[in-house]
Amino acid sequence: MTAIDNPDNALVDDCVLDRIQAVPALVGNHEDFLIVTGLAGTARDIAALTDDGNHIYTLAGAMGAAAMMGFGLALAQTERRVLVVTGDGELLMNVGALATIAVANPPNLSIVCVDNGHYGETGYQKSHTSLGVDLEKMAIGAGIKATRTVTREDQIVDAGKFIRETNGTAFVCLRVKATNPPSYRRLLDPAACRNRFRSALLGRP
Secondary structure, three states: OOOOOOOOOEEEOOOOOOHHHHHHHOOOOOOHHHEEEEEHHHHHHHHHHHHHOOOOOOOOOOOOOOOHHHHHHHOOOOOOOOOEEHHHHHHHHOOHHHHHHHHHOOOOOEEEEEEOOOEOOOEEEEEEHEEEEEEEEHHHHHHHOEEEEEEEEHHHHHHEEEEEEEHOOOOEEEOOOOOOOOOOOOOHHHHHHHHHHHHHHOOOO
């Protein structure tokens, strides 16, 4: 079942953003970042935005790993800005990662959670955020000091500055309608993704 086939496709009544427009508008110049994505929708969001560029690492099948992979990358590449773009279902799978990230508080890490209230990877079941769970409040409770939730178009420009300029880990919950991500055929070979990213980052195979 796709988002469009799903009759119950509203996260909350006031959620008006479509991810196909909202994610590129928020990320802006994607070359400002090293990017790690979650799987399913957010991998397609970023692959489509970057034309599957060498500076992105898109996950497949590793549900719950995106935030910690981005965390490790931020610690290792302190001169680069690292952006994790993940979904609500993927983040909920390993929400404890936020506590570890908050304790270390790397100044070059930003996390954007594209929250459509559904598990896009496993059949489009409702996620907990459709049922009242607030991921920004969970990030605050974990100890992340710089957080915000974006639900309207007029909030996106400031959120784009926020993920670039915050001196400390930044967390943005981007609430979007339960519509489909871009229909982009991204690279699905995990070894090839790893080798491509490593080569681009380190300048060697």
